[in-house]
Amino acid sequence: MLQGTGSNVGKSLLVAGLCRAAVRRGLSVRPFKPQNMSNNAAVTVDGGEIGRAQALQALACGVEPHTDMNPVLLKPETDIGAQVIVQGKRRATLKARDYARLKPELMAPVLESFERLKAEADLVIVEGAGSPAEINLRQGDIANMGFAAAADIPVVLIGDIDRGGVIAQLVGSRIVLDPEDAARIKGFIVNRFRGDPSLFDDGYRMIAEQTGWPGFGVLPWFARATLLPAEDALDLQPFGDGAIKIACLALSRIANFDDLDPLKTHPGVRLEMVRPGQAIPGDAAVVIIPGTKSTRTDLAFLRAQEWDIDLKAHHRRGGRILGICGGFQMLGNSIADPHGIEGEAGETEGLGYLDVQTVLAADKRLTRVTAVHALSGLQVAGYEIHLGRTEGIGCVRPFAHIHDCPDGARSRDGRVEGTYLHGLFTSDPFRNAWLQGLGARTSAFSYAAEIDTVLDELALHVEAHLDVAELLRLAQV
Template identity: 60%
Template sequence: MAKAIMIQGAGSNVGKSMLVAGLARAYANRGLRVMPFKPQNMSNNAAVTVDGGEIGRAQALQALAARAAPTVDMNPVLLKPETDTGAQVIVRGQRFATMKARDYGRAKAQLLPEVVRSFTRLAQTCDLVLVEGAGSPAEINLRSGDIANMGFAEAANVPVLLVGDIDRGGVIAQIVGTQVVLPPSDAERIKGFAINKFRGDPTLFDDGLTEIVSRTQWPSMGVVPWFEGAWRLPAEDVMDIATRAGGQCKIAVPRLSRIANFDDLDPLVAEPEVTVDIVEAGRPLPLDADLILIPGTKSTIADLAYFRAQGWDIDLNAHIRRGGAVLGICGGYQMLGQEVIDDEGIEGTPSQVQGLGHLAVSTHMKPQKRLARVQATHIETGNSVEGYEIHIGQTTGEDCNSPWLSINGRPEGASRGRVMGCYLHGIFSSDAFCAAFLEQLGTKVQPQSYEAEVDRTLDELAAHLETHLDLDHILRLTEQV
């Protein structure tokens, strides 16, 4: 069995996902076989695995960092929020149920054995498993039946490294307070701590480290300065999506309330000649956009109503009248059609709603979800495209006779003039296609090597952690169980 350590946060969004990715690359560079693992994730930004399931996007990035193929065992439970109180529950890559939060709380204990089995399978294939917690163990009201933090650590007998976020302020209280509120058996499982996202001179926090060590008796693994290259890595959390100024080509992206699989935007954000403008609720779609990109969504019908509530449908009409380009991906593609039919209530109450009407297609929601990694061809330019499908719904209609892509001869998507749509995510990671698409928008660029840039950034992150964390000590912590 491999050694393992669990990275838990003293709060949400302390940078656990990125730390695990950096540690995975650092230890892989040392010659260890590393696997990432997250017992339970909550995210609508998913990735399709080599074994035909879906996991959180962060675990796919961590697998890349570890130079391992992503599998469903890396994230055995994935929660995909559909409403404010309910989510689709994915177990080992496949849809298990749709549950209200309260019902899921009662069901978690039944999922723990499956989670531990996934962990055990991974641990039998490598030297080190890097486990990422979710939220914070200090949420002791959630401890009963927990599978995301200390409940898993206890079941799998894994030691814990606690991480605090100094950028938010109050990091001493974050770390010390976590120890104070935890049950003694959980507090004893924490074998060390680290501070993340420091800006400025880290030596100015020496007295703070001394206080934390004195009050907790936990050793410090180091203080990690803010990693400036973080924006070049795919974001998992929807709160990390932000407008990024670049060149004169402006791509406007309405931030849907249930936006999903927004990694489509990452290669565009990385392109120097492109400005990606994330349009928040209450703001009109910009008049000067070269492209309006309607992204994926976990709830097409709900986000169609949300889109109209912002007045974005009126802005979109005006954009199209001016000759502007539009691309809808997955749920965004469905929204661009004539109607969305959900007579089985897949997304909630059975309904049939009018679409935005810019493509002569209709979508019929079906319970079967399509999960596939595919290679395609962009019909207009002939460029090869790699991506993945992760959707429910079948889209048919007149404009499907003018497909945007071809997958092994099978038409995919639809187009009508400068309005386009498809189900394929991740297409802009294909460098030649991305450059050709931007040229169609009037922007000449040199093809970027996006995936190579992500890989270089992971190496930079690994070197950053080698400099500022005691990686040898962290490995020794794996023996303290």
């Protein structure tokens, strides 16, 4: 099990790299994260949802993502509450205090999923969440040491030198941990080093002396990681230097934003995130309103940033708008939540660009699909993950067809589009055609092949700098 001295220290990427390295050695491997918190989810082969990082790790293993790989997923809906997904299915929406009371009941399904993965693979690589040094959360813990103890597995602790204070991160964790938990840690890794790693030899030695843990290596910064799907919205940065600018609104509850990833490396394109307080760039060719975990809340957030005013100006100038999932719902005339599924019951006026209305309901649609784009006739592989139904006159001009049923809508002038399809830009021919409509040139770039290449490069990077053989020995492989 790889645990971290904090959130965002590189655990997810390191697990993916180790998974691919082990696969390249001929092993059957599965990723596992007992509890994850993310609004960036993936639809699994068994019809559930898991964190996007575990889907990437499954890809690194060469297997389909399965709900057993992330049995507990928390999807924040407010600052104090989250939707609780257990083994792929929505169980409840709870405030943090109520979830703390539920956690002890979740260890059973967590261990059940873990045992199933163990039975089908040579190696399971487990990712922790947050930090085991958060000892105030130790009682009832299912994400870090609580799980490690229940499953009786060894732990390696990761520190992030790029954020500074890595010696304090690792030594401090050793000091605050319960002796039994500290004894479960069998070594450490220093992650994200920039420059000459030999310059840290003294620091590396001091960590080993202060903690009594051996080191498994210092892993240099892996620059190509920016091409891999990110799970944390904080990782979203401007990408590309092309003349065609695509602006995406960074909503407060942004979800499934990996929809944007295939656009990053297309020649002639620049992808920009519009942060709170910023105006939508006046030279944007298209504005994307992405998915969100709370549509009405984020529509209010959008208006609070005065992005609705910017959108009107953008549209007046001839710019295009694409809404995906929750973004599609916002582009309609109204969004009704009569049962309070995503918050307080009520109805919110939409942006009015598409002549459709949305009614939210408890049933969540979770499915992988292959659609046909209405204008180009090209196939689009993707997935749906949403609550509610969207209907109206605007649907007579659908974005796509799924099994002959219409999906989404287009405005009469064709410059405003909405769809429920996530992952639509991973389909190379469709992405090329859609970007050509903005003036981009055709590219032979294959998104799937590029991701696979980067995972291979990551595995080689891990092999070159970490003692992978000793890590596998620790895992009894």
